[in-house]
Amino acid sequence: MNDSKRYALFRCCTSAPHMPEYEQATDIILEKLGLDVVQINEFGCCGYPLRNVDQASWLLASARNLALAEARGCTLITVCNCCYGTLKHCAWLLSRDQALHGQINRALRKEGLDFTGKARIRHLFEVLEQDVGIEHLRSRIVSPVKDLKLALHYGCRMLRPSKVLAMDSPDNPVLLDRLVETLDAVSLDWDKKSDCCGAQIMSTDEGLSEALVKEKQSRAVDLGADAICVACPFCQLSLGRPRQEKPTRPVIAYPQLLAYCLGADVKRVGFTVNL
Amino acid sequence: MFFTIGLYISLTILVVGLIYKVSGWFRHSLTSADKELGTGARLSSTLRAVGGAVLGVNLASMIKAFFLDVLLLRRSFKEDLYRWGMHMLIFWGFILLVFMHAFESQISEPLLPDYISTLNPYLFLREFFGLMVAAGVVMALYRRLRMPRPRLRTRSMDVAAIIIVCVIILSGFLLKGSKIASQSEFMRMVQDYSHIYYYEEEVEALESYWVQNYGLISPDLEPPFPKELLAEGQELNDLFCVTCHSQSQWAAVSYASSKLTHPVTSRSDGESLVSFFWYLHVLAVFAGLAWIPFGKMFHLVTSPLSLLTSSARGKKTDPEVSAVRRNMELDACTQCGACSERCSVGVAVESIPNNNILPSEKILALRAVSSGHSLSSRDQKALAEGLVVCTNCRRCKDVCPVGIDLQDLWTTVREDMLRNLVEPYSLSQLSLDSILRDQLRTRKDEPFWIAAGNMVKDYYGDAASREIVLSKKANTDQELVRSLENTFRYCFKCKTCSSACPVPDYFENPVDSLGLLPHQIIHATILGHSDLAASSRMLWACLGCYQCQEQCPQGVRVTDVLYAQKQAALSGLKTGENK
Numbered sequence: 001m002n003d004s005k006r007y008a009l010f011r012c013c014t015s016a017p018h019m020p021e022y023e024q025a026t027d028i029i030l031e032k033l034g035l036d037v038v039q040i041n042e043f044g045c046c047g048y049p050l051r052n053v054d055q056a057s058w059l060l061a062s063a064r065n066l067a068l069a070e071a072r073g074c075t076l077i078t079v080c081n082c083c084y085g086t087l088k089h090c091a092w093l094l095s096r097d098q099a100l101h102g103q104i105n106r107a108l109r110k111e112g113l114d115f116t117g118k119a120r121i122r123h124l125f126e127v128l129e130q131d132v133g134i135e136h137l138r139s140r141i142v143s144p145v146k147d148l149k150l151a152l153h154y155g156c157r158m159l160r161p162s163k164v165l166a167m168d169s170p171d172n173p174v175l176l177d178r179l180v181e182t183l184d185a186v187s188l189d190w191d192k193k194s195d196c197c198g199a200q201i202m203s204t205d206e207g208l209s210e211a212l213v214k215e216k217q218s219r220a221v222d223l224g225a226d227a228i229c230v231a232c233p234f235c236q237l238s239l240g241r242p243r244q245e246k247p248t249r250p251v252i253a254y255p256q257l258l259a260y261c262l263g264a265d266v267k268r269v270g271f272t273v274n275l
Numbered sequence: 276m277f278f279t280i281g282l283y284i285s286l287t288i289l290v291v292g293l294i295y296k297v298s299g300w301f302r303h304s305l306t307s308a309d310k311e312l313g314t315g316a317r318l319s320s321t322l323r324a325v326g327g328a329v330l331g332v333n334l335a336s337m338i339k340a341f342f343l344d345v346l347l348l349r350r351s352f353k354e355d356l357y358r359w360g361m362h363m364l365i366f367w368g369f370i371l372l373v374f375m376h377a378f379e380s381q382i383s384e385p386l387l388p389d390y391i392s393t394l395n396p397y398l399f400l401r402e403f404f405g406l407m408v409a410a411g412v413v414m415a416l417y418r419r420l421r422m423p424r425p426r427l428r429t430r431s432m433d434v435a436a437i438i439i440v441c442v443i444i445l446s447g448f449l450l451k452g453s454k455i456a457s458q459s460e461f462m463r464m465v466q467d468y469s470h471i472y473y474y475e476e477e478v479e480a481l482e483s484y485w486v487q488n489y490g491l492i493s494p495d496l497e498p499p500f501p502k503e504l505l506a507e508g509q510e511l512n513d514l515f516c517v518t519c520h521s522q523s524q525w526a527a528v529s530y531a532s533s534k535l536t537h538p539v540t541s542r543s544d545g546e547s548l549v550s551f552f553w554y555l556h557v558l559a560v561f562a563g564l565a566w567i568p569f570g571k572m573f574h575l576v577t578s579p580l581s582l583l584t585s586s587a588r589g590k591k592t593d594p595e596v597s598a599v600r601r602n603m604e605l606d607a608c609t610q611c612g613a614c615s616e617r618c619s620v621g622v623a624v625e626s627i628p629n630n631n632i633l634p635s636e637k638i639l640a641l642r643a644v645s646s647g648h649s650l651s652s653r654d655q656k657a658l659a660e661g662l663v664v665c666t667n668c669r670r671c672k673d674v675c676p677v678g679i680d681l682q683d684l685w686t687t688v689r690e691d692m693l694r695n696l697v698e699p700y701s702l703s704q705l706s707l708d709s710i711l712r713d714q715l716r717t718r719k720d721e722p723f724w725i726a727a728g729n730m731v732k733d734y735y736g737d738a739a740s741r742e743i744v745l746s747k748k749a750n751t752d753q754e755l756v757r758s759l760e761n762t763f764r765y766c767f768k769c770k771t772c773s774s775a776c777p778v779p780d781y782f783e784n785p786v787d788s789l790g791l792l793p794h795q796i797i798h799a800t801i802l803g804h805s806d807l808a809a810s811s812r813m814l815w816a817c818l819g820c821y822q823c824q825e826q827c828p829q830g831v832r833v834t835d836v837l838y839a840q841k842q843a844a845l846s847g848l849k850t851g852e853n854k
Binding site: 013014016017018041042043044045048049050051052053054055056057060061064107108109110111112156157159160161162170195196198199200201202203204205206208211212237 | 354423424425426617618619620621622623625626627664666667668669670699700701702703704705706707708710711722724725728777778781812815816817818819820821822824825832834838839841842845846
């Protein structure tokens, strides 16, 4: 296993054009914490949207990114659950199916790439907890958001399938709670923490997707949350879509919150919660 | 006479071609909305926009773009140093040759008072510029033939461009080489620049000296020469030649190529060879000139335009100007492949055999659409698929060396095309960008992914009716997806997946609303009835949240099976199978 402390930030296709502040906040965090980050321009789509239409396209797209990270000797870090889950799932599948692995590699070799399985895929939050360390992170906080009441929303592809991802408990996750506590914010207790945001079916069952979001938003309001705190751009997109029903709670991404607490300018992280 | 007539013919073709191509920007329409915009309106809007940009605030950024992007190829530099080096060599080599050599009497002679093409530094410089182009061409060939660029497609236009540049440069070297070796050239110079033409002995001395020192190959004289003869030759050389002819060795490649002419020049005065290469060189240049508007080299005109336009683009652009700009951008694309190399889903062509997934290839199809060729229904479908298999990440636009707003092209054409055509893959996360833009509508004014959903219902609709189900035989040898390891066969129908699934909770009567519940989809999979799965709303309402797979006591990869069924359903729609 390639355990490099050189990180390659994997940028999500959706967050770059639609939520630049998400990416900017991530860059600020990496910079402020002094992590060794390399930029791999050749990274492409993680494969998540392709997975809905064609299996091999998904695996090709995923494995290509993994092979690129391997070639540079980097640990790939994501800030998007869907990228995380998809990339890790691909590595898991290929490591269990030699024929498929060979088939994918034959295509990748055409551009001089080779996926061996050494690539390490990590969520930014894992890096924060394990490499940076909760205590160190706490010591770096300059503007804590004391008593900010947050309804945490982990997102599916950070947790499940746990056999593949093995990152946190699939039912009672704690990682984001621990990270949020370093900012002096309060994680409210609710049962939607590890549920789906509905982004996946925005195009295939719009009505159901809406219903899911509506329920979450109204629960968050009832809970007395100041904001819903998410860990994935898709959750932010889905839960934060402008809607008719009011009131709603703003949806902030943990990276935005952390960047703010590390001392970044509110404008640069696109903060929308009135603190 | 030949030269003048040839030049005027090729210039005429060039000018007529340019007018024809540029007028196309004002005549052609990429979308049905563009068709409504008349040529006159486009012309006046474009003139106004150009005037506004040049007179207004954009001038400074346009001048900056001209130097950095047009002359120094900044965008390529940022993206790919090899491609930048290659293009700089060809571009600057050619530009310098054109100014110093092709426009010798218009530019070099009046501007450079000491200019004589056979005298250093000019003799050496012309050779050097030619070598720059040649080196660039070698790099281009190496890139196309040897470098691992699976998404770079080589088309006849690329081959033609490389061939024409090669012929111009090689014939240039060989022309110079044959002149170096040719006795007739030597005699012409003797006649023109000395007064010894009629003195045989002096000519012999000078000729011997030139054979010895300038690479001249004489059919009459052969070394070794007596010292006294060479000494006399040197005297004459100093007297008549050195003031306007440097040693031929300074033109190293031509000098080397002059040796190749030995079989001819050692037996004749070489006049025929010189004139052969002269015709070849001049004809190649004329052909290249006339070809500019019609092939890849049209980018000489369009690339700078595209770069300047993109540097000057304001916040609000008239639809007329956008229509013209898009047509111009289609012509500015050389299929260099930078976008396809970096396309975030480009690698998918290895699995979905459709070149239109690659941005640079999509441009070719869009050109056909724009110039009014009616695409066959198959080509239309392929283009629509290529437009949908796109994550709208805007990387293509960011890396385009000539600054084409590719993302705008895709979005605009997709919006237009999917009004009339249903693309099954839009029933996926690939539609996310359109959803967020909340723009794309079909003729019936519904989002196009809804149209794709309806297509699924129409296609697989009957499958769910119970009579048909009962009459169906189990189709157990259908291989769904190998990588699933058939985990679904361990299902004992405990329905844990269906209770773990968050979707049924949102319906009063889930079975009626959803068609099949997750455990029933697994059961349909076991029986080989993918069509049944496809017809259920559940399959398309699957959140991919992996609750079912997480909870399954039998280790059935429920969610993965649902994904596989979705893929099978869409592929069935495309191929007309699986019904």
